[in-house]
Amino acid sequence: MSELLCTADIPDLPGLGAIRLRAGQAGAGRRVRWPYVAENRSFAPWIKGGELVFITGIGRHHSLDNLFELVHEGAATGVAGLVILTGDAYIGQLPSALLKRADVLQLPVLEQPYSLPMVTVTEAISRAIISREQLASREDETRAETLLQRLQLRLGNLPARREFIAPWFAEHQALLDDLGPTLTAWLQHGGNVSAAASSLGSHRNSVRYRLNKLFRATGLDPKRPDDLNNLILAHLLCQCPDSGEHHDPAPHRHRQRPPGRAFRPVPRRHG
Numbered sequence: 001m002s003e004l005l006c007t008a009d010i011p012d013l014p015g016l017g018a019i020r021l022r023a024g025q026a027g028a029g030r031r032v033r034w035p036y037v038a039e040n041r042s043f044a045p046w047i048k049g050g051e052l053v054f055i056t057g058i059g060r061h062h063s064l065d066n067l068f069e070l071v072h073e074g075a076a077t078g079v080a081g082l083v084i085l086t087g088d089a090y091i092g093q094l095p096s097a098l099l100k101r102a103d104v105l106q107l108p109v110l111e112q113p114y115s116l117p118m119v120t121v122t123e124a125i126s127r128a129i130i131s132r133e134q135l136a137s138r139e140d141e142t143r144a145e146t147l148l149q150r151l152q153l154r155l156g157n158l159p160a161r162r163e164f165i166a167p168w169f170a171e172h173q174a175l176l177d178d179l180g181p182t183l184t185a186w187l188q189h190g191g192n193v194s195a196a197a198s199s200l201g202s203h204r205n206s207v208r209y210r211l212n213k214l215f216r217a218t219g220l221d222p223k224r225p226d227d228l229n230n231l232i233l234a235h236l237l238c239q240c241p242d243s244g245e246h247h248d249p250a251p252h253r254h255r256q257r258p259p260g261r262a263f264r265p266v267p268r269r270h271g
Contacts, residue, residue, distance in 0.1 A: 004136060005032045005128050007052065007081040007108040013124045018116050022094060023102035023109040024081065030108065032080040032129060035122045041066060042073060049078040052125065054118070057090030067091075067098055075105040082107065083121075087114030148236055161237045169234050172218050176234065182210045183235050191222075 008028035011019045021028060033050030036043070043053055055070060067084070074082050082102075086093055094111055102109040112121065155161045162173060169176055176183075182200065186207065189195035193211075197204040214220075220227040 003132065005125070005132050006030055007032055007110070009128070010052070010083075010110060010125065013128050015120055015124055016116075019083065019110050019112045019121070021108060022111045023099035024105070024107045026103070027106035028081070028108045030080045032125065034129065035125045037118065037122070038070075041069075043070070044073055044077050047077060047079060050080050052080045053082050054112075054121075055082060055084045055091075056118075057085055057114075064095060064098075067095075068101060071098060071102050071105065071107055071109070075107045080108070081110060083110045083112050085112050085114045089114060152237060152239070155237065158238065165234045165237055168230060169218070172214075175214060175217055176238065179210050179214050180235065180238065182207055183214070183231075186211060187232065187235070 006029050008021060008025075010016060010032070011021060031050060032052045033048075034052070035054065036047060036051040037054045037056065038046075039056070039058070040046075047053070053070075053074060055067070070082060084091060084094060094109070099109060152161065155164050166173075182196070182202075185196040185199045186193065189199065193208050194204045197207040200207065211222075214231075215222060218231070220231050222228050222231070
């Protein structure tokens, strides 16, 4: 199984052999989500977590006290590590007290020579992140047990799958979420409203009302194969790929459709 890029891998990337891991080895297994070059005194407002933060030392505010502040800030914000550029022009060397503090906090601190171009470093890291994520995704896909799981994994996490179906369902996503358990029960019972209602512990008229509400809002007609297929696919893509469960946790009991019973779409009311 391929591994995602972690902080300890950085010196081993092509062209980055001059970078050294100087402290925080205990935390060097952190995943690197993306490189970020910090130019301000504080980087906390600009990150999401998992970034490999580069401290160039170009700004005058990067004093020794500020470096200590950044180490504590990195530990508190969950970054993958700090890469501090050293050279005669700005930050001459990393104080041993700073490295000891990083060890205590288990925050990886790497040292990069200022002579190593940033474009070389960030490009190598970005390429490694993307290639390893793609490889991991392909490996996950090969372990998928169903075509649906493979499609879910190919599209990505739930927000990415929502974005994929947005051109058709963006205005109705909340309704699709709310009626997820009802739609699941209806599909599992082959379009049999009575059986779906029984599995949900609801009255069949309530189930019929919910389904018709969805059909009216989306303009989809369950009697038309293309409309029904679009609805089913959108619904399934909003499920968790590992469990097959809709993200709405409303419970329902699974019942098999009696053999030989035809699929019966809910008739759409007009007028």
